[in-house]
Amino acid sequence: MASNFDSIPLIDVSPLLSNPETINLDDPNVLQVVKKLHEACQNVGFFYVKGHGIPDTLVKGVRDAARNFFLLPHEEKMKIQLSASTGYRGYTKLLDNKTQGKADLHESIDAYTEFAPGTYGPMGEHFEGPNLWPEYPQGFKEMMDDYGNALEKLSKMIMRGVVLALRGSPNLFEGDRAGKSFWSMRLIGCPGSGSAAHPSAMGIGAHRDYGLLILVNQDDDITALEVLNRRDEWIPAVPVPGAFLCNIGDMLNIWSNGMYTATTHRVINSSSKYRVSIPFFYEPNFQAIVEPLEFYKQKTGGVSRFQKVVYAEYLLNKIRNNFVG
Numbered sequence: 001m002a003s004n005f006d007s008i009p010l011i012d013v014s015p016l017l018s019n020p021e022t023i024n025l026d027d028p029n030v031l032q033v034v035k036k037l038h039e040a041c042q043n044v045g046f047f048y049v050k051g052h053g054i055p056d057t058l059v060k061g062v063r064d065a066a067r068n069f070f071l072l073p074h075e076e077k078m079k080i081q082l083s084a085s086t087g088y089r090g091y092t093k094l095l096d097n098k099t100q101g102k103a104d105l106h107e108s109i110d111a112y113t114e115f116a117p118g119t120y121g122p123m124g125e126h127f128e129g130p131n132l133w134p135e136y137p138q139g140f141k142e143m144m145d146d147y148g149n150a151l152e153k154l155s156k157m158i159m160r161g162v163v164l165a166l167r168g169s170p171n172l173f174e175g176d177r178a179g180k181s182f183w184s185m186r187l188i189g190c191p192g193s194g195s196a197a198h199p200s201a202m203g204i205g206a207h208r209d210y211g212l213l214i215l216v217n218q219d220d221d222i223t224a225l226e227v228l229n230r231r232d233e234w235i236p237a238v239p240v241p242g243a244f245l246c247n248i249g250d251m252l253n254i255w256s257n258g259m260y261t262a263t264t265h266r267v268i269n270s271s272s273k274y275r276v277s278i279p280f281f282y283e284p285n286f287q288a289i290v291e292p293l294e295f296y297k298q299k300t301g302g303v304s305r306f307q308k309v310v311y312a313e314y315l316l317n318k319i320r321n322n323f324v325g
């Protein structure tokens with residue numbers, strides 16, 4: 001459960017990245033990071049990450065490419081429209097994505113891990129298909145592939161720190177749980193309030209994220225994302241230039257029996273400028289079975305607070321609700 005935080009901690013994760021093969025537990029800097037991760041995941045469910053090693057040119061490059069895409073004429077964007085038959089990959093126009101039944105004032109391109117048809121049986125068929133990227137600007141697909149691969153690696157390293165913070169065994173999120181993450185990514189554009197024909201609509205209504213760990217790459221000059229604390233106050237996630245904003249999703253919330261919080265958040269762009277953000281969702285394996293682990297049950301009162309779910313079923317149910325009505 002999120003506490004009464006009134007700001008979001010900033011964590012330099014570089015000590016976790018110094019050796020790609022393993023984490024050096026004798027390094028006091030590593031222990032310091034782990035301690036900060038624990039506090040952030042337990043009390044806030046959100047934290048900024050710096051010292052992540054992703055080049056600024058790539059971080060800004062993907063936002064600029066997204067911004068240029070959203071400037072294209074409607075017909076051009078609709079050439080890569082998302083539907084159930086594209087595996088929920090592609091473009092969604094303004095007000096077509098719903099949160100709690102209300103239309104969101106954002107447009108987006110959604111992408112998921114690509115996989116060979118048949119890999120995941122009948123359930124996998126819902127998500128089959130290549131990601132749909134525009135032909136313009138040139139090199140779009142290549143840049144997004146690079147970005148996805150880089151963020152997947154970074155997420156894995158941060159998750160190693162999270163596992164230490166949870167005092168879990170090193171392979172806690174390897175193998176069948178999250179050894180082969182079914183990650184996804186959204187390029188999101190939110191018009192500023194000045195230009196909006198729908199002044200009451202939020203960019204994204206209040207929600208929690210679905211998976212393990214989310215890394216948000218957001219425009220530096222607009223504060224739009226807000227995070228709910230236990231006093232029901234919306235705390236602004238003011239952009240920290242060069243840092244990703246990270247948060248915990250429902251699956252980590254379930255596995256840790258609520259010890260680590262999937263915190264509710266929303267997006268309201270009340271500035272006059274168009275805002276671009278790119279959340280990267282590091283998720284469990286497609287077929288992962290997710291239920292409170294015994295170790296965390298013991299630490300949180302001994303009772304399971306959540307039902308068992310299969311990640312792919314949970315995801316499909318969420319996505320279908322996004323496009324209802």
Ligand SMILES: N=C(N)NCCCC[C@H](N)C(=O)O
Nearest residue numbers: 098099100207209210281322
């Ligand atoms: N892949 C993730 N986590 N996307 C979060 C989107 C949240 C808004 C969506 N309309 C909803 O209601 O879930």
Ligand SMILES: O=C(O)CCC(=O)C(=O)O
Nearest residue numbers: 188216218225267277279
């Ligand atoms: O746009 C943002 O800053 C966050 C987006 C978000 O919360 C989401 O897509 O789940």
Ligand SMILES: [Fe+2]
Nearest residue numbers: 207208209265
């Ligand atoms: Fe979110």
